[in-house]
Amino acid sequence: MFDYIRSRNRAAVVFMISLAVFVPALVMPRSGEDLVVRKMILFLSLGAMLISGVWLIVRWDEARRLMRLRSGEGVLARWMIDPARWAWFRHHSNEWDKLENVRPNDADLAQPPGQAGIEVVVTRDGILIGEDFRPLEKDVGITVRADWIEFYQIIPKADGPPLHMVLRLPLQPGSESLAAEVQQAYQRAYHAAKSSRHPAIYVLLFCFVGLPAVTLLIWYVAKVTGWTE
Structure with a gap:
């Protein structure tokens, strides 16, 4: 892990x-x-x-x-998955992973649940499944089913195809409303970030202020130490 x-x-x-x-x-x-x-x-x-x-x-x-x-x-939801439900979902998840056109589950379902079960904690930028932590971004796709929830995250790479992270985990009976609240919270955060201009401002500041400042600093140090004439 x-x-x-x-x-x-x-x-x-x-x-x-x-x-x-x-x-x-x-x-x-x-x-x-x-x-x-x-x-x-x-x-x-x-x-x-x-x-x-x-x-x-x-x-x-x-x-x-x-x-x-x-x-x-920043906790949005927290629920426990009892050992019996954890074992039940692990069996079904392993079967789903064998199907075509179904991305395998990246959640660590091999964790032993112990007597108390597995605790799931979801915040605005991450999820902890037992001891398995995964960062989540605002654009994560969340699908809520009757008895389980899926998080789907596309992670861009500098070169090559992007990575796909899929987390499927069960919902304990009675926690379905928590899953819906998590889904709605991420949707609101995504739309708010999409309408905000702050990311674009940060990129412009980095390109037109940060990079020139770092370049000037390196040149100045090299000039003082005699590496450039």
Whole structure:
């Protein structure tokens, strides 16, 4: 089972190590003898720093969602699935996964429910099924059936086809209204985000302010340290 907090911590360690290598290699006095080695260290550490920085930003956001959920912040619905219903749904889900044109269920139904069963907690940006946490975006598709609910999320990739995440899980009798409330809450959040101009403003600020500022900073440091004439 994926551990978002541990992954965030690993990304932070890699970022700090690459930063600790990059900065001394950049600012220490140069000499002709070690110039080739210094350039290689600079390029490798800079690449590691950029990649781990993006990794850290993504994992930091996911870990923050999980910690907010565990603290009870922004909870939309919470219900328990008893062991008998969990086993019943797991059997049916395994059969559905064998059908053509049906995407397999990505929820970890192999979890042992224990005597109390499995708790499901849904917030505005994530879902926790037992110990299985998944981030959710505002555009997630939610289908509510008589006795189960499905979350369908398309995750774009920089290259190649997008990833498809499907989470199907049972509803305990009496929790059908909670599922409908979750569906309506995400629909309202999606329409509100769609009509908002804030994301476009953030993109424009990043392109026309953030990138030039970072480029200018790198050039200035390189100029001061003598890497550019």
